[in-house]
Amino acid sequence: MLVKVYGSSVFGVEATIITVEVNMASGIGYHLVGLPDNAVKESSYRITAALQNNKYKLPGKKIIINMAPADLRKEGSAYDLTVAMGILAASEQIKAEKISDYLIMGELSLDGGLQPIKGALPIAIQAKKDGFKGFILPEQNAREAAIVSGLEVYGIANITQVIQFFDQNIPLERTEINTREIFFKGLDNFDFDFSEVKGQESIKRCMEIAAAGGHNIILIGPPGSGKTMLAKRLPSILPPMTLQEALETTKIHSVAGKVRDNVGLMSQRPFRSPHHTISDVALVGGGAYPQPGEISLSHNGVLFLDELPEFKRGVLEVMRQPLEDREVTISRAKFTVTYPSSFMLVASMNPSPGGYFNDPNAPVSSSASEMQRYLSKISGPLLDRIDIHIEVTPVPFEKLSEDRKGESSLEIRKRVTKAREIQVTRFSEYENIHYNAQMGSKQINKFCKLDSNSLQLLKNAMEKLNLSARAYDRILKVSRSIADLDGKEHISEGHIGEAIQYRSLDREGWLG
Known part of the structure; x- marks a missing residue:
């Protein structure tokens, strides 16, 4: 007897339906074909x-299992439940008239329990698109798949439940969630708040500007000056994610298997902080069977690279193209996958190997040449792609001992959101541009026009600091964000002056 059961495979962030054909014939043998990897075999x-262990058996017949399309490689252990149900149905151990109406996925434990799978959300989206009635999967992934409305989602704990559902019509408990309620409930739940930061008002201002325009930022300062603390609080002042952004982000994390158990929709912007020993493949994505890297897991959120010069130069260089294109394409001989990677880069670094500025009173001092050698580990083209460079100085005792709380993240976020709304209106006619950091030359020329005084100030800065053409564009973008925070339609001399200050690494002699 021949039975067809349906599963799915994920390539990039999209799913493809896999037809598992199980045929029983006279003879003995177990033959699995259709390019399965070792985990499937x-x-x-x-x-x-x-x-x-659940009182059924593998029949003593010739079992041929074909996974179609046969030229597409099948990976992972998520087909266990699909194949098992196909074998039971084809050997007539259970009735299976309605088995083809459902997509069935799950990794089996030896006792028949179900382990979670990767990519539940994109698979559920594809199942609905292809007209399946329901999706049967492990209970740990049920809330994630239930985000998709119009698809019956059943989270199960053991294979027996599925067998009884098809064979004895014992109903399964459907998982239903209110996507919008979950989304809006988690928007403002943050572990960190800017009100906890003592002093550092100028750095908070930089963070606000960076958040308002989606600009990349690098913090330079000695140990203990608060670089990491400030970076961790940046997501709390970014505008709330839209439902579309939340779905995109959850989809990527689902493919990577990074969505926490029993969590449906991700409603907070991701914050990723990889260690400096990370490889280039782990950062940008790839591998024999490509998976999203840290830059894609940071999509719609923040990628924080602590101690930037400690990262291998090759790792940082492969990040240059995704920073510009906001997506990363991974090509293999037989296929190509593209992962979105629209993230804010926040980097931090010490100004020297010893960690301190050229200060004779510092615990560990370094010469100017040592500092320059240390800084040269980061290439000029990469620094050009970072809009804001800012020096972070240690907080004095008087500020640390103050009882007064600083401005809260919620208050800053309101200003940032208002500035972003201005940008959304401004770029409404452009499909792939939503905030100032994404502007190209055409938009810069249109929306960053300067008066004569501002133009002269920028010209003097360019000549004196020997800035590149890309740095020129960055200054204009940052000044546009400062003007948006001020609610001004036109960029003024003050906005340009402030933006120029945020190019510390371009200033000759900044090391003292």
């Missing part, structure tokens, strides 16, 4: 044990 052992 090993499923026979898990399936055999799971069936035996």
